[in-house]
Amino acid sequence: GYRKGGYHAARPGDRFAGGRFVAQRKLGWGNFSTVWLAYDTLLNRFVALKIQKSARDYAQAALHEIELLSAIAKGDPTNSKNVVRLLDHFKHAGPNGQHVCLVTEFLGDSLLRLIRYNRNKGIGLSRVKEICRSVLVGLDYLHRELGIIHTDLKPENVLLVSTINPSKDPVRSGFTPILERTVTNQYSGSVISFSEKMLKMRARRAVAKISQRRVSLGGVAAEMEKDRSLDGVNLKCKIVDFGNACWGSQQLAGEIQTRQYRAPEVIIGAGYSYSADMWSFACMAFELATGEVLFAPKTCQGCSEDEDHLALMMETLGKMPKKIASSGTRSKDYFDRHGDLKRIRRLKFWPLERLLVQRYNFTEPDAQGLADFLRPILDFTPENRPTAADCLKNPWLN
Numbered sequence: 001g002y003r004k005g006g007y008h009a010a011r012p013g014d015r016f017a018g019g020r021f022v023a024q025r026k027l028g029w030g031n032f033s034t035v036w037l038a039y040d041t042l043l044n045r046f047v048a049l050k051i052q053k054s055a056r057d058y059a060q061a062a063l064h065e066i067e068l069l070s071a072i073a074k075g076d077p078t079n080s081k082n083v084v085r086l087l088d089h090f091k092h093a094g095p096n097g098q099h100v101c102l103v104t105e106f107l108g109d110s111l112l113r114l115i116r117y118n119r120n121k122g123i124g125l126s127r128v129k130e131i132c133r134s135v136l137v138g139l140d141y142l143h144r145e146l147g148i149i150h151t152d153l154k155p156e157n158v159l160l161v162s163t164i165n166p167s168k169d170p171v172r173s174g175f176t177p178i179l180e181r182t183v184t185n186q187y188s189g190s191v192i193s194f195s196e197k198m199l200k201m202r203a204r205r206a207v208a209k210i211s212q213r214r215v216s217l218g219g220v221a222a223e224m225e226k227d228r229s230l231d232g233v234n235l236k237c238k239i240v241d242f243g244n245a246c247w248g249s250q251q252l253a254g255e256i257q258t259r260q261y262r263a264p265e266v267i268i269g270a271g272y273s274y275s276a277d278m279w280s281f282a283c284m285a286f287e288l289a290t291g292e293v294l295f296a297p298k299t300c301q302g303c304s305e306d307e308d309h310l311a312l313m314m315e316t317l318g319k320m321p322k323k324i325a326s327s328g329t330r331s332k333d334y335f336d337r338h339g340d341l342k343r344i345r346r347l348k349f350w351p352l353e354r355l356l357v358q359r360y361n362f363t364e365p366d367a368q369g370l371a372d373f374l375r376p377i378l379d380f381t382p383e384n385r386p387t388a389a390d391c392l393k394n395p396w397l398n
């Protein structure tokens with residue numbers, strides 16, 4: 001929370017980096033940070049300002065993120081690899097401590113929002129393909145050119161971009177940024193303080209306007225509800241949040257990824273590599289197509305979330321090869337010597353293609369196309385999974 005070591009409580013109109021950046025409105029938050037829309041008064045553009053929690057571990061993580069994002073920017077001078085661009089960074093002293101701040105290009109809504117806008121019904125296969133292509137270009141760059149594993153790929157961490165870029169042109173975006181918390185009345189010369197409520201209202205209107213243009217998918221649910229047709233909108237997106245990312249050569253944490261997107265090798269403690277991102281990618285693609293998460297494990301009587309997760313995987317993808325099942329430091333917790341789960345005995349096999357037809361009403365050809373694309377990526381054997389570059393060559397995407 002907003003206490004010592006925690007989040008920095010910013011308000012619209014607050015200034016950062018010696019006055020250069022002015023906070024406009026909160027865009028989102030994660031476990032580590034709050035992210036604000038800010039106005040860059042030096043270069044007259046809107047940017048995203050990620051304000052990290054102040055405790056030492058968070059600051060460390062932010063510095064690590066800066067290191068990775070700097071390498072990412074350096075290797076992609078034309079900013080065309082679909083990964084968020086770092087523009088600046090600095091420290092900000094607040095009442096809760098020192099906060100490392102990252103300034104990045106301002107992007108649109110997350111894929112999570114996109115999924116919700118579509119009332120969890122899926123966004124249509126042609127749009128799924130467009131987004132998959134975008135994300136794969138980013139992953140291929142990270143994996144093959146830079147040697148970076150993202151380790152937390154999920155819909156929240158992929159943001160939409162539009163081809164229009166009003167952040168460079170605030171006049172065209174129809175919005176004057178908030179620059180001060182006070183204004184001088186030009187007639188009486190007296191100073192008027194904006195009330196907190198007024199500032200919030202202005203900020204909300206502003207973001208609505210910017211995002212309306214920026215991503216035709218709106219920044220506000222209401223806009224999206226009105227404009228249900230996404231036809232002709234070219235969906236592009238970028239990967240964000242490198243707070244947990246690592247170099248392929250030096251993996252730190254044993255447990256990575258957000259639960260639903262976690263690869264089997266991570267669960268059983270068998271180590272991981274770039275292919276763990278590919279697993280998350282496939283889970284995300286399924287979710288875009290159906291509006292529901294592929295694996296949503298729960299703790300059940302006498303079994304852990306991990307075990308339920310493994311059971312769900314096997315129900316959809318078939319039995320895990322014994323060699324793989326026994327290869328992790330935690331294998332013995334979950335599997336017996338035959339390679340069967342110890343506590344969940346009866347599995348109901350429901351393969352991907354059948355799931356898509358019977359539960360999500362896909363036509364046979366659509367289900368087959370998507371399942372044929374996803375199944376190889378969801379291989380229990382990490383080395384067998386296609387790379388991002390391999391996937392980009394898949395005719396299903398083209």
Ligand code: ADP
Binds near residue numbers: 104105108241
């Ligand atoms: P955390 O490491 O705390 O999860 P993220 O980098 O994922 O932080 O950012 C948290 C949220 O803030 C994102 O899910 C997104 O909604 C929003 N956000 C982050 N970066 C941007 C950006 N460049 N443009 C617009 N919104 C952003």
Ligand code: MG
Binds near residue numbers: 030156157241
């Ligand atoms: Mg995040």
